[in-house]
Amino acid sequence: MAQGSAKIRIAHAAPIGQGARLLRVERVDGAELGFAGGQYVIINTGVTLPGGKLAKRAYSMLSSDAEQRAVEIAVKRIDAGPGSNVLNDIAVGAELEWSGPWGKLRLPPGFSGRALVIATDTGITAALGIARSAAAAGAAQLDLLWLVEDGDYFVSEAFVRERLPAAVRLTVAGGFPPVGHPERPARACALVGDHVADGPRDAVLCAGDGAVIYPIRDxxxxLGAPEGSVLLESFFNNPLKKSL
Ligand SMILES: Cc1cc2nc3c(=O)[nH]c(=O)nc-3n(C[C@H](O)[C@H](O)[C@H](O)COP(=O)(O)OP(=O)(O)OC[C@H]3O[C@@H](n4cnc5c(N)ncnc54)[C@H](O)[C@@H]3O)c2cc1C
Structure with a gap:
């Protein structure tokens, strides 16, 4: 399925924790999305922003790419943010538009090496998508490191473990300083340094806070990672652009 925009329907919704929602979304025409684990879609929330633009927001699939007709996303409510509030409140059966799939945060087709996936905060969605898709494709060794403030921040550790294939080794670095805390980059770099002390990885994929994942790449x-072997997807605080 080629990239493009399509009408979608909210097929199922369930609260996850205090301020987040798990949504199952499908195309109204029943077509496949054609995404790879780690990619995202951009949803037109239908909200007109004060400047007159529509609020279009990106969400990474957390479901495996073995299933292409219905995908799962999880949306954390961000204060009074227009997009995340619409998606936390929207009725099952409602229809919106999306475009995609987008993004280069994905393992190469047929990848069989040793990979490390690093997620901060809500970046765990993309990490789940990568890990579940890699397992469905029979890919080899995969470690997942999640840097997160605490169990109430977004989805729970149990939510992640229930969805992770048994072969994936998950490390949750709980108690990570909150978003915006000045110590986050240094703490993350130290944790990642410890994590790769047992040997190099063929690929490293990072998703989440741009203020953290760029320093991790550096x-x-x-530490010797070859140029281009560390892929990044900033969910917020992207140093390369002000907003999506
Ligand atoms: C590639 C990509 C994938 C994404 N995937 C997901 C996902 O799977 N689940 C999800 O909940 N969000 C995801 N996001 C974030 C999402 O696109 C929106 O930014 C978020 O839902 C807030 O939108 P809003 O309209 O409610 O608030 P806005 O008014 O747009 O946001 C207010 C501010 O909060 C920032 N922000 C966004 N997320 C966070 C956060 N976790 N912590 C602190 N600040 C934040 C925004 O960048 C913005 O500066 C992703 C973003 C990108 C770029």
């Missing part, structure tokens, strides 16, 4: 580079 640290991995200084």
């Amino acid at each position: 640290r991995l580079g200084s």
